[in-house]
Amino acid sequence: MIDLKETCKFALVQAAPVMFNKTACVQKTIRLIEECADNGAEFIAFPELFIPGYPYGMSFGFTVGHRSEYGRKVWLLYSDNSVLVPGEETAQLAAAARKAKAWVSIGISERDTTSATLYNTNLIFSPEGDLVSHHRKLKPTGSERVVWGDANQGYFPIAKTPWGPAGSLICWENYMPLARMALYQKGVTLYLAPNTNDNEEWQPTVRHIAVEGHCFVINCDMFFTKDMLPPELYSHHELSELPEIVCRGGSSIIDPYGHSEVEPVWDREAILYADLDLKKVVASRMEFDVSGHYHRPDVFKFEITEK
Numbered sequence: 001m002i003d004l005k006e007t008c009k010f011a012l013v014q015a016a017p018v019m020f021n022k023t024a025c026v027q028k029t030i031r032l033i034e035e036c037a038d039n040g041a042e043f044i045a046f047p048e049l050f051i052p053g054y055p056y057g058m059s060f061g062f063t064v065g066h067r068s069e070y071g072r073k074v075w076l077l078y079s080d081n082s083v084l085v086p087g088e089e090t091a092q093l094a095a096a097a098r099k100a101k102a103w104v105s106i107g108i109s110e111r112d113t114t115s116a117t118l119y120n121t122n123l124i125f126s127p128e129g130d131l132v133s134h135h136r137k138l139k140p141t142g143s144e145r146v147v148w149g150d151a152n153q154g155y156f157p158i159a160k161t162p163w164g165p166a167g168s169l170i171c172w173e174n175y176m177p178l179a180r181m182a183l184y185q186k187g188v189t190l191y192l193a194p195n196t197n198d199n200e201e202w203q204p205t206v207r208h209i210a211v212e213g214h215c216f217v218i219n220c221d222m223f224f225t226k227d228m229l230p231p232e233l234y235s236h237h238e239l240s241e242l243p244e245i246v247c248r249g250g251s252s253i254i255d256p257y258g259h260s261e262v263e264p265v266w267d268r269e270a271i272l273y274a275d276l277d278l279k280k281v282v283a284s285r286m287e288f289d290v291s292g293h294y295h296r297p298d299v300f301k302f303e304i305t306e307k
Helices: 022-038 069-080 088-100 142-146 171-175 177-185 202-213 236-240 279-284
Strands: 007-014 043-045 103-111 118-125 131-136 159-161 164-168 190-194 216-220 223-225 245-254 260-266 270-277
Touching: 007 022, 007 216, 007 245, 022 043, 022 088, 022 270, 043 190, 088 103, 088 118, 103 164, 103 190, 118 164, 118 190, 131 159, 131 164, 171 177, 171 190, 171 202, 177 202, 190 202, 202 216, 202 245, 245 270, 260 270, 270 279
Parallel strands: 007 043, 043 103, 164 190, 190 216
Antiparallel strands: 007 270, 103 118, 118 131, 159 164, 216 245, 223 245, 245 260
């Protein structure tokens, strides 16, 4: 491996987006970046779809074989509050990263510049304000496919940081073994897992990934409550079925041995800080290096389609 900067002051932001309002989301993001920078953060990570929020529990008027005009209006509002890449919002985020002199990873709903398709996207900005990673979720999960399309570019980009390669897989992409292997083959040391998985079953998943890849896993979820959702956009049935705490968080940071650098935090907004020791990555790969000496390319053929 290349020489790595030994320590990284990491900030993981477990926060609530301002639902369906990209302008307010960007403003909140910038405030949080500034707070993290004031506390010395060198790398700052935000959850999946932080801009303009995860439309949890919404149907957008879709049932099998049927659509509604009201659902189209709600989807249009969400589309209007999704982000062009590049665009005004990415320029503001880039400027915030540059001012903070920090790497910034953030989940957005991306609006295609040509078609009307949306993508569940994760962006990474460098401390110079450059967009260095633009990853679209390969396969939206379940009824997410009503809202977002399959990735058609940006399959497995890597950001070359002083602490080694940083890459992201979004939410249930992390259940795709070959997607994980794509990041492992690129030597990922900072494995970003922005998600909306606030269930107990998710916790052993991120621990397993850390041990499997011998990398730091940044398990970044959001927190929000039902009263933060715009009730005028939900049907009574949709809203009544939601719990008071819609997404509990559970964000954590796992080291390359599967141990918690930061224990899961539940039921509140929080910024989780950790001083990551990158020597752990190299040392942990002594007996198991999934893309190195423990790999058998003569037995297993693995090819990544880059686009």
